[in-house]
Amino acid sequence: MERHLILEDGTVFSGQGFGAPATTFGEIIFDTASSGYQETITNPIYDGQMIVFAMPVVGADGIHAEAYESINPKIRGMIVHDLAEVSTNRQRRMNLDRFLQQYNIPGLAQVDTRKLIRHLRETGSQKATIVDVVDEHAKDQLAATVLTNKQVQNTATPKAYANPGRGFHIIVIDFGLKHGILRVLGDYDANVTVLPYTTSVDEVLTLDPDGIILSTGPGNPEDLPESVLTLIRVLQTKVPMLGIGLGHELFALANNSALAALPAEYHGMNHPIQEIISKEIIYARQGRGYVVDPDELDSKKLFVTHRDMIDHSIQGLRHREYPAFSVQFFPDGAPGPEEAKRVFLDFFETVVDYVQKNN
Amino acid sequence: MANKVVLDQPSMQRALTRITYEILEHNKGGQNLILVGVKTRGEYLAHRIADRLEQLEGEKIPVMAIDITDYRDDRLDHDTQLGLNEQERLNIVDQNIVLVDDVLFTGRTTRAALDALIQIGRPKTITLAVLIDRGHRELPIRADFVGKNIPTAQNEKIQVMVDEIDGEDAVVIEH
Numbered sequence: 103m104e105r106h107l108i109l110e111d112g113t114v115f116s117g118q119g120f121g122a123p124a125t126t127f128g129e130i131i132f133d134t135a136s137s138g139y140q141e142t143i144t145n146p147i148y149d150g151q152m153i154v155f156a157m158p159v160v161g162a163d164g165i166h167a168e169a170y171e172s173i174n175p176k177i178r179g180m181i182v183h184d185l186a187e188v189s190t191n192r193q194r195r196m197n198l199d200r201f202l203q204q205y206n207i208p209g210l211a212q213v214d215t216r217k218l219i220r221h222l223r224e225t226g227s228q229k230a231t232i233v234d235v236v237d238e239h240a241k242d243q244l245a246a247t248v249l250t251n252k253q254v255q256n257t258a259t260p261k262a263y264a265n266p267g268r269g270f271h272i273i274v275i276d277f278g279l280k281h282g283i284l285r286v287l288g289d290y291d292a293n294v295t296v297l298p299y300t301t302s303v304d305e306v307l308t309l310d311p312d313g314i315i316l317s318t319g320p321g322n323p324e325d326l327p328e329s330v331l332t333l334i335r336v337l338q339t340k341v342p343m344l345g346i347g348l349g350h351e352l353f354a355l356a357n358n359s360a361l362a363a364l365p366a367e368y369h370g371m372n373h374p375i376q377e378i379i380s381k382e383i384i385y386a387r388q389g390r391g392y393v394v395d396p397d398e399l400d401s402k403k404l405f406v407t408h409r410d411m412i413d414h415s416i417q418g419l420r421h422r423e424y425p426a427f428s429v430q431f432f433p434d435g436a437p438g439p440e441e442a443k444r445v446f447l448d449f450f451e452t453v454v455d456y457v458q459k460n461n
Numbered sequence: 462m463a464n465k466v467v468l469d470q471p472s473m474q475r476a477l478t479r480i481t482y483e484i485l486e487h488n489k490g491g492q493n494l495i496l497v498g499v500k501t502r503g504e505y506l507a508h509r510i511a512d513r514l515e516q517l518e519g520e521k522i523p524v525m526a527i528d529i530t531d532y533r534d535d536r537l538d539h540d541t542q543l544g545l546n547e548q549e550r551l552n553i554v555d556q557n558i559v560l561v562d563d564v565l566f567t568g569r570t571t572r573a574a575l576d577a578l579i580q581i582g583r584p585k586t587i588t589l590a591v592l593i594d595r596g597h598r599e600l601p602i603r604a605d606f607v608g609k610n611i612p613t614a615q616n617e618k619i620q621v622m623v624d625e626i627d628g629e630d631a632v633v634i635e636h
Contacts (some may be wrong), residue, residue, distance in 0.1 A: 379478050379513045404516060405485075423486060444475065451479055455607070 105420050106236045114236050119186050121202025127247045128152040128178030129304040130230035132219045138437020140169040143177050146257035146278035146296040149320040152179035152230055161198035162186035171280040175205050179232045183406040185211040206411040209234045226365045253321035254278055265294040269454035270453050277319030277348045282434030303336045313342045313453040316349025323351040331356040338426040342452045345428030353428040360398030371438040375444035386431035387438030425452045468632035476608030480590050481513040483606045491518040499562040499574050500528040505623045507561040517540040525551045526634035529573040553582040568602035595619050
């Protein structure tokens with residue numbers, strides 16, 4: 103069935119509907135990665151967003167049990183050039199079309215995604231809707247829609263839970279974390295406790311952590327309560343800390359630095375990232391709508407450890423006084439290159455150091 | 462005799478990177494910092510750390526090398542020559558010294574290096590960075606920055622190899 107994508111600026115793209123026949127609203131962004139659609143659509147950082155895939159054919163791998171980054175996808179729509187018509191994956195369970203139907207998420211295929219992405223690069227992220235009929239009513243609906251800024255509340259855990267292991271006790275403060283983080287912590291046999299972002303300093307310290315991770319998550323970091331920044335400010339002085347994605351942005355905010363919204367969000371995995379200290383280049387999955395503003399970085403507190411070699415954005419920070427650091431990119435891969443996993447190795451070495459010095 | 466690589470090139474690089482970050486953290490920046498490498502391999506490691514500090518801070522951190530051969534308490538032919546000649550000597554008075562060595566073992570080399578340093582001036586602080594801490598201390602000395610702790614037997618030999626003179630970066634245990 104022919105369906106349509108309407109952008110806030112009035113542009114219309116038409117294509118063939120797949121997934122659920124629902125009408126949805128969301129912020130439209132694009133992903134330039136050539137693999138990992140399942141991980142991408144299940145990553146909670148995309149809560150409330152519609153994703154345009156630059157990859158010409160999407161869906162050929164079906165849906166796999168091991169490729170979820172959260173249990174329920176939170177995207178509002180998926181726009182592709184070609185949908186691969188595979189009946190099932192090799193475990194014969196699920197394909198992309200049925201998966202989206204199940205979660206009431208519409209898809210749109212046969213869209214000129216190159217043109218659409220060029221358009222979005224010029225005009226920036228904006229509201230969009232997927233509809234059956236393009237008329238004034240649909241456009242009015244879109245104009246009247248106010249998108250939520252409660253994405254972290256939507257995706258982060260409201261209750262603490264454990265992911266037990268026999269190694270170091272790592273506390274993950276959850277802002278809408280992707281499973282990749284827990285998967286890597288599992289590789290280290292870490293004893294993980296995931297806490298809601300509304301946790302207090304005392305609740306964290308009572309659990310006697312060896313290290314703290316500020317998780318990835320969706321939305322604008324400045325929409326989160328000030329208490330989160332206070333939590334970071336206190337904890338970074340006590341226990342080794344690693345911030346990832348949204349966690350990195352919050353780490354910067356907590357240390358007197360400011361963020362800048364990108365004119366067009368970047369989601370992909372083809373930007374070389376330089377580790378400044380060693381001049382080494384790594385690749386990693388990246389997904390960001392905000393970056394730390396280099397002019398607003400408090401260099402008395404923080405210094406830059408990684409930079410994106412394409413847009414020169416700050417990709418890593420470290421505190422000058424405490425064993426606390428952060429990366430904008432996703433070091434767990436899932437999907438994408440795994441060479442950035444060394445960030446976790448650095449974190450655990452810092453944890454070992456901390457534990458040895460404090461025992 | 463079997464050799465076992467306990468630190469390969471990437472791990473060695475990462476260990477030096479982490480030591481550098483910890484030095485910055487501890488010193489609260491690169492100011493008044495002098496790196497003193499214990500010859501031979503400690504000197505190269507000190508230069509590597511200095512390069513990293515320069516990458517981050519944009520400033521060259523002075524590096525000095527000392528030869529502690531004449532200060533070893535296990536050598537009886539003590540004629541107290543300084544471990545460095547006049548030209549190489551930096552003014553260490555009131556500076557924060559980071560002593561850099563490849564392996565911390567009995568602690569006797571470190572003690573000798575401390576003696577040599579204190580003879581040329583009174584630094585504000587001296588801290589110790591080592592790539593490998595292999596245990597078996599005979600003196601009350603500990604490292605402030607450790608690349609890797611490697612528990613060893615007394616009779617094992619640890620060899621740190623640096624690209625500059627050994628043609629490769631690696632740490633091996635010889636059994």
